[in-house]
Amino acid sequence: MTRFALALEFDGSPFMGFQRQAHGLTVQQAIEDALQRITGEQVTLHAAGRTDAGVHALAMRAHCDIERAITPFRLMEAVNALVRPHPIAVLSCEEVADDWHARFSCVGRRYLYRIACRRAPLTLDARRAWRLSPPLDAEAMADAASVLVGRHDFTTFRSVHCQAQSPVKTLDSLEVTSTDGEIHIRAAARSFLHHQVRSMVGCLALVGRGKWSRSDLSLALEARDRSKLGFNAPPDGLYFVRAVYPGEIE
Amino acid sequence: MTRFALALEFDGSPFMGFQRQAHGLTVQQAIEDALQRITGEQVTLHAAGRTDAGVHALAMRAHCDIERAITPFRLMEAVNALVRPHPIAVLSCEEVADDWHARFSCVGRRYLYRIACRRAPLTLDARRAWRLSPPLDAEAMADAASVLVGRHDFTTFRSVHCQAQSPVKTLDSLEVTSTDGEIHIRAAARSFLHHQVRSMVGCLALVGRGKWSRSDLSLALEARDRSKLGFNAPPDGLYFVRAVYPGEIE
Numbered sequence: 056m057t058r059f060a061l062a063l064e065f066d067g068s069p070f071m072g073f074q075r076q077a078h079g080l081t082v083q084q085a086i087e088d089a090l091q092r093i094t095g096e097q098v099t100l101h102a103a104g105r106t107d108a109g110v111h112a113l114a115m116r117a118h119c120d121i122e123r124a125i126t127p128f129r130l131m132e133a134v135n136a137l138v139r140p141h142p143i144a145v146l147s148c149e150e151v152a153d154d155w156h157a158r159f160s161c162v163g164r165r166y167l168y169r170i171a172c173r174r175a176p177l178t179l180d181a182r183r184a185w186r187l188s189p190p191l192d193a194e195a196m197a198d199a200a201s202v203l204v205g206r207h208d209f210t211t212f213r214s215v216h217c218q219a220q221s222p223v224k225t226l227d228s229l230e231v232t233s234t235d236g237e238i239h240i241r242a243a244a245r246s247f248l249h250h251q252v253r254s255m256v257g258c259l260a261l262v263g264r265g266k267w268s269r270s271d272l273s274l275a276l277e278a279r280d281r282s283k284l285g286f287n288a289p290p291d292g293l294y295f296v297r298a299v300y301p302g303e304i305e
Numbered sequence: 306m307t308r309f310a311l312a313l314e315f316d317g318s319p320f321m322g323f324q325r326q327a328h329g330l331t332v333q334q335a336i337e338d339a340l341q342r343i344t345g346e347q348v349t350l351h352a353a354g355r356t357d358a359g360v361h362a363l364a365m366r367a368h369c370d371i372e373r374a375i376t377p378f379r380l381m382e383a384v385n386a387l388v389r390p391h392p393i394a395v396l397s398c399e400e401v402a403d404d405w406h407a408r409f410s411c412v413g414r415r416y417l418y419r420i421a422c423r424r425a426p427l428t429l430d431a432r433r434a435w436r437l438s439p440p441l442d443a444e445a446m447a448d449a450a451s452v453l454v455g456r457h458d459f460t461t462f463r464s465v466h467c468q469a470q471s472p473v474k475t476l477d478s479l480e481v482t483s484t485d486g487e488i489h490i491r492a493a494a495r496s497f498l499h500h501q502v503r504s505m506v507g508c509l510a511l512v513g514r515g516k517w518s519r520s521d522l523s524l525a526l527e528a529r530d531r532s533k534l535g536f537n538a539p540p541d542g543l544y545f546v547r548a549v550y551p552g553e554i555e
Contacts, residue, residue, distance in 0.1 A: 066428045111429060135426055142428040176385055178316045178392040179361060183429060 056120050059130060060151040063102075063115040066142035067290065068182040072108045073115070082106075082143060086117075089137035093130070094123045103161045103298035107250070109182065109290030113167075114146060116298040118157040155300075163227075163299030164247060168240040168256045169292040184237065185256075185292035191263040193233035199262040199269040200229040200240070203255055203276060209248050210279040212258075217249035222279070224248060229255065238263070241296075250287060257286030306370050309380060310401040313352075313365040316392035317540065318432040322358045323365070332356075332393060336367075339387035343380070344373045353411045353548035357500075359432065359540030363417075364396060366548040368407040405550075413477075413549030414497060418490040418506045419542040434487065435506075435542035441513040443483035449512040449519040450479040450490070453505055453526060459498050460529040462508075467499035472529070474498060479505065488513070491546075500537060507536030 063082070071079035075087070083100050090098040102117040121130070131148035138144075154160075169184040171177055172191050177184060203212075203226055210222040227243040240259065242252050258275060261267035267285055275283045313332070321329035325337070333350050340348035352367040371380070381398035388394075404410075419434040421427055422441050427434060453462075453476055460472040477493040490509065492502050508525060511517035517535055525533045 064425070064428050066431070113429075131425075139426065142431055144425040144428045146423075146425050173396075175314070175381075175394040175396050176389065178314050178394050179363075179433060181316070181392055 056122055056153070057124075058118055058120050058151050058153050058155060059127060059148055060116060060118045060155060060157065061100075061131070061134075061148050062146040063112055063117055064144045064146050065112050065115070066183075067106060067109050067111040069142065070108060072110070073102055073104070073106045073112075080141075082112075082115075085138055085141045085143055086134060089134045090119060090121070092137055093133045094121050094125070096122055101157045103157050104164055104247075104295055106293075106295055107253075107290050110293045110295065111183070112295040114297045115295050116157050116161070116300075118151065118155065157298070160300055161246075161298045162301055163243065163245055165296040165299070166242045166247070166252045167294040167296045168242070168252060168288065169294070170238040170240070170256075170260065171292075172236055172238060182291050185260075185289050187260060187263075191238060191260070192265065193231055193238050193263065195265075195269070196238065196240075196259045196263045197231035199267075199272045200231050200255075200259060202269060202273045203229050207276060208279050209251055209276070211275050211281060211283050212251045212254035213248040213281065214250035214254075215281060219246075219248050222248060224251070231259065253288045253290065253293060254284055256288040256292070258284065260288060261285040306372055306403070307375075308368055308370050308401050308403050308405060309377060309398055310366060310368045310405060310407065311381070311384075311398050312396040313362055313367055314394045314396050315362050315365070316433075317356060317359050317361040319392065320358060322360070323352055323354070323356045323362075330391075332362075332365075335388055335391045335393055336384060339384045340369060340371070342387055343383045344371050344375070346372055351407045353407050354414055354497075354545055356543075356545055357503075357540050360543045360545065361433070362545040364547045365545050366407045366411065366550075368401065368405065407548070410550055411496075411548045412551055413493065413495055415546040415549070416492045416497070416502045417544040417546050418492070418502060418538065419544070420488040420490070420506075420510065421542075422486055422488060432541050435510075435539050437510060437513075441488060441510070442515065443481055443488050443513065445515075445519070446488065446490075446509045446513045447481035449517075449522045450481050450505075450509060452519060452523045453479050457526060458529050459501055459526070461525050461531060461533050462501045462504035463498040463531065464500035464504075465531060469496075469498050472498060474501070481509065503538040503540065503543060504534055506538040506542070508534065510538060511535040 075083045127148040131145045171184040206225040230241045323332045325333045377398040381395045421434040456475040480491045
């Protein structure tokens with residue numbers, strides 16, 4: 056048995072999320088189906104994160120165990136060939152130790168959220184960004200974002216379907232930058248609650264629109280009450296950027 | 306009668322090109338259909354360039370004449386609402402003088418060609434870039450590109466279907482830059498022959514692959530013979546970036 060670690064890029068728009076479901080195509084299912092055709096084995100894919108329907112990944116990390124002898128390069132090429140026409144690509148593949156786990160060994164997750172500040176509908180970026188009409192005050196958003204950084208009870212920013220044991224998480228950073236008609240929000244933490252990034256982005260958008268102040272955001276956080284959430288941003292603009300593992304350079 | 310100038314963005318992948326055709330959906334038809342529903346008039350759209358099937362636009366310029374009284378803002382909003390679900394957006398709309406012509410007043414066209422240098426299939430950038438496996442020598446491509454700049458007979462780089470009266474064109478610039486896993490080729494001229502940008506990019510890719518030298522490209526140009534073309538790049542990576550008009554700041 057060999058354990059392989061994969062880096063996956065995917066366009067999340069046609070999928071019902073990462074995790075295998077009883078109904079609807081998921082990223083996990085599309086890749087597991089390809090792995091079964093390649094190896095003849097029932098292969099299970101474990102990923103660093105379970106992205107929602109419509110959420111994209113630039114480099115999701117995942118692992119699987121395979122009995123049959125195959126090189127990492129052959130495995131990558133075969134998955135890329137067989138997973139078509141689904142918009143999934145294996146960017147890299149390597150053998151790892153049997154105790155390396157894409158989810159449990161992961162010590163950091165990085166997300167990017169893209170807001171397109173324009174009135175016109177999106178064409179080339181349709182389903183790849185959240186379109187919001189200007190004006191949007193990126194400086195106010197950047198200032199308010201600092202309220203959320205640190206160790207907090209993020210119950211307000213947590214989906215009712217969240218399976219995490221505790222709502223307390225440490226948000227390492229939440230950066231808002233403005234560039235060429237877009238606002239980019241980058242979030243870093245060891246782990247996130249379900250819908251946490253989208254919920255934080257939705258509230259920051261209210262700040263950008265001038266509907267919420269920095270202290271409104273602070274009150275929402277302190278309320279520890281999902282009903283105090285301002286807005287949950289759509290999945291379209293969300294990208295899982297990378298997973299961090301001990302010994303890997305960021 | 307009022308003449309309106311529009312700036313159009315579109316994802317070219319689902320269209321049979323810009324220009325109206327007897328069979329197959331085109332950008333022109335989708336917009337003209339929307340204009341007819343808005344005005345009740347048979348409106349003809351004139352554009353700065355006739356992009357091929359699969360070619361995108363970040364800001365194609367076009368104009369149309371409308372009898373009915375309507376503000377530029379209302380017209381823009383109505384087209385954006387009615388052109389859905391086609392991936393076309395009107396980015397701006399303004400009244401212009403009756404002798405302003407999107408095609409004949411245009412004194413410069415700018416194109417961008419995106420090459421994604423990677424082995425893995427494209428997912429988020431599928432149909433938005435040309436994927437080529439590395440290595441690709443961007444410096445050699447940049448050096449060779451200078452061979453094509455200036456006034457030349459571009460017969461080698463011209464489609465057999467090209468309707469231009471003369472194959473002699475002046476290429477103002479052809480810049481090759483390398484950035485974050487992509488090679489960008491930017492072409493500027495008053496006007497281009499049919500397939501000229503894609504033909505130039507295809508030959509530059511041969512240079513990048515080490516299959517052609519700078520002098521091979523020079524010989525192909527001097528041959529003035531379509532059969533000496535190395536390769537015609539696919540439409541996926543091509544973007545009409547902007548049209549230049551007298552008095553507008555670039």
